[in-house]
Amino acid sequence: MKPILEVKNMTMDFGGLRAIDSLDITINQGEIIALIGPNGAGKTTFFNCITGIYTPTSGDIHISPPHGEPQRINGLKPNVITKKGLARTFQNIRLFTSMTVLENVMIGCHAVTKAGVLGAIFRGPATKAEESRIVEKSYSILEKMGLARYVNDLAVNLPYGAQRRLEIARAMATDPFLLLLDEPAAGMNPQETRALDELILRLRDREGVAILLIEHDMKLVMSLSEKIYVVDYGKKIGEGTPEEIRNNPAVIKAYLGEEIDA
């Protein structure tokens, strides 16, 4: 299998606080990987580092896109990293509140389109074609996510679970090879979570994206992921298949009291 993301020895400090402590993580093409750990363990910070929102204090982040050159992406701007094929969702939903659902997804197409100011003003054939391509593509993504009935609604007016799915839809519009999901099931009811489980599998199987998942819902994590990384206080305290993690004493200790196989 071919690794598409390799993080080596990454550390992130905030002043005196070491949020991530020499972490190594590898993801192969087509895998679903989970990153778990107690609150404040540094999981979101890890996402922020690899998507360029923070610049890690030290360490290496390498990507090898399926159709591109392998490269180091430390310190690149978030938009550049997105263009290279890493897309993400946010733990605390960050939709574009004054835009419609469709437009939120259309924004995701920004990276893979190119109409400029003059194109927008003169609206020539190329721009028109591109614009209708964006609309079609966005709508078809919404259909796949089961959001088609909301197309023209304002994103803020969606129910909570639908907002989470819209975040995924928006990320998919950037044509990623790796999708980073930060607690996608947070605040969802059991039915919605089950639907999410299927959705994530479908994304991997039909769209061919690898998925890195941060999640607290252990049932979801255990059923979906091929491999799980466990972090606590920024350090990796365990990695392995769901079965291995379930029986790992260090992990059980970190989660002391929290049910892991619920």
Next chain:
Amino acid sequence: MDLEYFFQLFLGGLTRGSIYALIALGYTMVYGIIQLINFAHGEIYMIGAFTGLIVSSVLTMVGMPIPAVVILAAMAAIIYSCSYGYTMEKIAYKPLRKAPRLSALISAIGMSLFLQNYVLLAQTSDFLPFPSLIPDFDFWEPYAHIITSPELVIIMTTVVVMILLTFLIKFTKIGKAMRATSQDKMMAALLGINVDKVISVTFIVGSATAAIGGILIASHIGQINFYMGFIAGIKAFVAAVLGGIGSIPGAVLGALVLGWTESFFAGYISSDYEDVFAFLFLVLILIFRPSGILGRSETQKV
């Protein structure tokens, strides 16, 4: 180099800086608590000066002795500035606590425009002469060529205000509540702190120091008008940002640095571009060190 001239500029800068500091405190405290640049803060300072002038004139005309006039006028100025600060927060900012920051900022600009023109319409657009409330003390006569008594009073007052304020914030219950609220409003509320009250108190304290600054400078310069708050407000804001907005010692330090730089710039180079200089200074700080001298640089949590 003419040492005496240098010294004069130094003390002139110190006086100027002290005034800026008194105003800058209000900006920095409000910013620390609700992350709002209170554009209308300069207007509170202007209203303090106007109230001081009106009350002192009335009292002088009815023949009250000077020391009593000074004390009563100062008290009236402080009380009124505080009341305006309090009311302003309730009307223009409280309803916008959950709104985007842009909204609160626009509201603040509106408030500033409103208060300026309110004073313009109710009083006058002309410059009004302001009595010099601080006399030249006889005992200070021998040193007066270095620093005049009013300047001395300004500097001393600023020092006293700073000490009181530090005490308030470090050791009183409300001060602790203020610090807690500035760190995390939600958490503070959960711990039983009345956030609304803390915010009101912050506005009141900031307004009081601005009022003190307002009377001091008005009596030092000798005239006021409705527009005086704007440029002073901007400069105090520059001082607050220079020091690191949200930091109280930062505001004082920033104010002194700005006061000295302006004083030396005007004294040695040119006074034509004095105001341009303050703005340029601000632009440069914000671009090269947005967190100011004492401010912490923060990465936004995502």
Next chain:
Amino acid sequence: MTAKNELTKSLMASIWFMFLTFPIMVIRVNTVTDTIEWRWQNMFAVGFGAFFLSMLWRYLIRKKEMSGKKDSQSRKSPIYQVIRDQKFALPGLAAIAVFTILFPHIFSMYQTNIMISALIYVMLGLGLNIVIGLAGLLDLGYVAFFAVGAYSYALLNLHYGITFWIALPLGGLLGAVAGIILGYPVLRLRGDYLAIVTLGFGEIIRLVMENWNEFSFGPSGIANIPKPGFFGMELSLHATTIYIFYTIVALVIFTIFVINRLENSRIGRAWIALKDDEIACQAMGIDKARTKLRAFALGATWAGMGGVVFAAKTTFINPASFTIWESVIILCTVVLGGMGSIPGVICGAMLLILLPEYLRDFGEFRMITFGSVLVLMMVFRPGGMIENVRKTYQFKK
């Protein structure tokens, strides 16, 4: 019980505001003659006004808290329904067109001149709308670009004899360049710092114009700026006014056309995304710096062109026309009309510029009203008079 409660609250508010406004509204000291003027009538006016206004205030706040959710998309404002409805849109547009064409012939030159000013503000408002309404960048130095346009025409004409029609695009271009020059250093700044820095830039430009006599002729300004010529012909004063009127009408139409296209394009969507959430916007692959610069440049272009028209209309400019308050007025037109909404900004500018002209007595209350408008709109109707409604798309099943 609640009624009594309400009355008590209003009474308290009334007393509080009488106290608050007492020194400034009631007492006026004349320091020359040493007399005091007591204006007790003001106190009663304030008390009376505060009593009812506080009632209205509480009612509106309650109403706002109850409606809560953002619903501009589902509950479109009536004006929008009229605009979007084909049945009304065509006849409406036709009526506006006819009125506009006839305007300078029906009304006096004085009226036409006022209308020209209002239309210049419409253009400025629409330009600032890109920066604030779409991209969410609070630019308080917008008037600087207006000054750049006006001074470009005045100086280029003075030194090189450049005519209006060449100066017009040049003014726009120089405005855009100034926008980028201002925009570049402030790219990293957070929203509220941006406001102050742009304000600073605006003032710097004005102060430089005031002090740099050799370049800009200082406070005395530049006079005798020629009005636009008509294919080399000299027109009478009356004819020139009409000519400028049609010119600015054409420019406004052009502005609306361009901004409307931008708004619903890839560029415009990027601006709105940037306004809504900078972090998420970048995570969608949008280059923040480039998007901001585009907004600054494209916003400033209209101010630059507006400046050229302004200089040609008044034939005289000096720094006093370009104070920070001018920026605030333009901001006010955008906020009142509706941030991001083209029809809103047009109505806002028309209202705010024409109303004070026609209500002469109102003139001195102009600025205080603007201040109140900014606060009240933010508190009660942040979307403005005509809220922006996003484009909808139809799909066949």
